[in-house]
Amino acid sequence: MRLLFINSIGKKKWGGGEKWMVLAARELMAKGHHVVIGCRKNSVLQQRAEDAGLSVEKLSIYTDFSLLGAIQVARIVKREKIDLIVACQNKDVRVSGMVSKCINGPVVISRQGVQLLHKSNKYKWGFIPFCDGIITNTNSIKEEYDSYGWWGKDYVKVIYNGIPKANQKAIPFSYSSLIPSLNGSGFIILSTGRLATQKGFQYLIEAAKSVVQNHKNVHFVIAGKGKLQHALQKQITDAQLDKNVHLIGFKDNITSLLKGADLFVLPSLYEGMPNSLMEALSLGIPAVSTDVNGVSELMKNKEHGYIVKSADANELSVAINKLIDDEQRQDKGKQALIYVNDKFSVERMVETLENHLKECIRKKSVK
Numbered sequence: 001m002r003l004l005f006i007n008s009i010g011k012k013k014w015g016g017g018e019k020w021m022v023l024a025a026r027e028l029m030a031k032g033h034h035v036v037i038g039c040r041k042n043s044v045l046q047q048r049a050e051d052a053g054l055s056v057e058k059l060s061i062y063t064d065f066s067l068l069g070a071i072q073v074a075r076i077v078k079r080e081k082i083d084l085i086v087a088c089q090n091k092d093v094r095v096s097g098m099v100s101k102c103i104n105g106p107v108v109i110s111r112q113g114v115q116l117l118h119k120s121n122k123y124k125w126g127f128i129p130f131c132d133g134i135i136t137n138t139n140s141i142k143e144e145y146d147s148y149g150w151w152g153k154d155y156v157k158v159i160y161n162g163i164p165k166a167n168q169k170a171i172p173f174s175y176s177s178l179i180p181s182l183n184g185s186g187f188i189i190l191s192t193g194r195l196a197t198q199k200g201f202q203y204l205i206e207a208a209k210s211v212v213q214n215h216k217n218v219h220f221v222i223a224g225k226g227k228l229q230h231a232l233q234k235q236i237t238d239a240q241l242d243k244n245v246h247l248i249g250f251k252d253n254i255t256s257l258l259k260g261a262d263l264f265v266l267p268s269l270y271e272g273m274p275n276s277l278m279e280a281l282s283l284g285i286p287a288v289s290t291d292v293n294g295v296s297e298l299m300k301n302k303e304h305g306y307i308v309k310s311a312d313a314n315e316l317s318v319a320i321n322k323l324i325d326d327e328q329r330q331d332k333g334k335q336a337l338i339y340v341n342d343k344f345s346v347e348r349m350v351e352t353l354e355n356h357l358k359e360c361i362r363k364k365s366v367k
Contacts, residue, residue, distance in 0.1 A: 001357060002081050003028065004106070006038040006073070006096060007045060007088035008061040014044040015194075016275045017088055017113045020137075020161055021045075024086075026052045027350040036080055038073070064094045064126070073099045082106045083361050086135070090116050090127065097130020107360045111135045113161075113272030114293070119148045133360060135353070137161050137273040138294040157356050160297075161273045162349025163282050165341065173260035178248055179219055187218045187324060190261035190285075192254060192276045193268070195226030195247075200267035200290065200310060202228075205235050205245055207267075207317035212244045214321055220245040220265075223257060258283050263323055268292050269310050278344060284337035286329050288319045298344070304336035 005025050007018060021037070022045075029035045037049040041058040049056050057076050061069035073096055076082065084107040085100070087093040096108045110116075110131050117123045134156045136142055142156045176182040189211075193199040201222055208220050222232075222245070229247060236245045251257055254276075258264065264280035266289040273294035280287055281299055289295045290310035301307040306319035323329055 001028075001354075001361065002034040002083045003357070004036045004038055004057075004073075004076060004080065004082045004085045005088070006059065006061070006085060006092040008040060008059060008069070008092050009043070009045060009089065011040050011043040014048065016161075016272055017111070018045050018048070019275060020113060021086075021088060021111075022048050022052050022054065023162070023164070023346065024350065024353060025049070025054050027346060028354060029054065031350070031354065033354075034080070036076065036082070038076065061089075061091055061095050064091045065098065066091070066095055069095045070099050074103060074105075077103070077105050084109065084357055086111050086357075087131075088112075093127065094130045101130075107132045107364050109133050109135055109357070109360060112141065113137055114270070115141050115144060117145060117148075124148075124150055132364070133157065135159055135356070138297055140293050140297075159352050159356065160344050160349060161275065161278065162346035163275070163278050163340065163344050164346050165282075170255045170259055173253065173256040175219070175221065175260055178221075179246060181243065182219065185217065187215065187263075188261045189218060189220045189263045189265055189320065190223065190257055190280075191220070191265045191267065192223045192257070195222075195224050195228040195232060197228065198269055198271075199224075200269045201232055202235060203311060203313045203316060204265060204267040205232060205239065205241065206313035207320060208241055208245050209239055210314075210317040211320050211324070212241065215324055218244060218324065221257075221261070222247050223249070223251045223254070225250045254279065255283070258285055261285060263287065263305075263320070263329075265316075265320065266290060266292075266295070267310075267316060271295070273298065278340060281333075281336040281340045282344075284330075284333040286323060286326075286333040286336060288316065288323055290316070298340070299336060300339065304332050304339065 025035045037054050037056045038059045039045040059072050085096045086109050087096045093110045142158050145156050264285045264287040266277045271292040287305040291307050308315040308319045
């Protein structure tokens with residue numbers, strides 16, 4: 001296959017969708033397929049794709065019907081003889097679909113890690129004419145989309161994210177280097193992500209008050225950076241939690257951080273398939289997570305940890321306290337490791353994706 005992956009996300013942005021794109025493209029290339037990445041010039045995505053050894057084309061797609069972006073996509077499609085485009089933003093779908101219709105070009109598939117469509121004519125007629133199908137990573141998104149009645153049951157395909165096998169030999173991070181009061185002991189609860197409202201850290205900090213009252217040696221560590229850093233630090237200080245809740249900024253050694261933690265918490269208000277939770281479970285770290293999109297498919301409530309309502313600090317604190325005191329906590333982590341590494345392997349993801357894309361190309365060729 002000759003494939004073009006397009007993602008016009010902002011230059012400084014990097015998240016689960018972009019991580020999936022580079023991983024999928026790299027693995028498909030390793031299987032012998034010709035793969036090109038289309039993204040913004042000087043973006044984080046461009047750098048990560050080039051670091052992965054992928055061929056990158058710079059695109060200027062800023063609106064739903066970008067003329068310059070369309071010309072660029074058409075040139076790439078013709079020059080590289082592209083069979084199929086995987087488009088990651090709605091505007092990428094519309095630009096690619098417009099190009100494909102004009103030149104009787106490749107199949108256009110939308111890849112959605114989060115819900116990008118809602119039940120209205122705006123989305124129906126501004127999307128369907130330009131797209132041949134959707135790939136998503138959770139059944140909950142497929143069920144929502146299928147309920148609109150816009151297409152047949154095979155239009156939306158669920159392909160779970162794959163996670164590379166964790167480096168079980170990675171050295172656990174020494175949190176005492178950041179928190180001198182630990183003195184080699186203490187219980188570490190880790191949470192990672194952008195310091196943004198979506199991630200729900202304000203509820204985690206609120207929940208921490210109750211947890212710390214019951215467990216004086218517990219330390220909450222939040223790894224990430226973002227616009228809410230000062231607001232969250234003020235919340236911590238106002239709650240007199242400076243000794244037990246720590247904002248440590250962005251860290252790129254996530255595996256080591258996870259291996260040094262006793263428990264992982266995902267307090268998000270909404271997500272796609274949360275990669276951070278998947279990574280934690282794949283290392284055998286039990287977790288407490290809000291019941292956001294994909295979580296109930298990723299972990300088993302009470303078997304691998306606990307799933308709670310989002311935006312509910314009280315329910316979050318109850319679950320964290322319960323898991324800290326759970327004598328089977330480490331067994332829950334071991335079961336999570338087995339479950340995630342079996343169901344969400346990169347090998348399974350790539351094989352399913354490869355077969356699906358081949359079938360999409362085949363169907364168009366016989367029309």
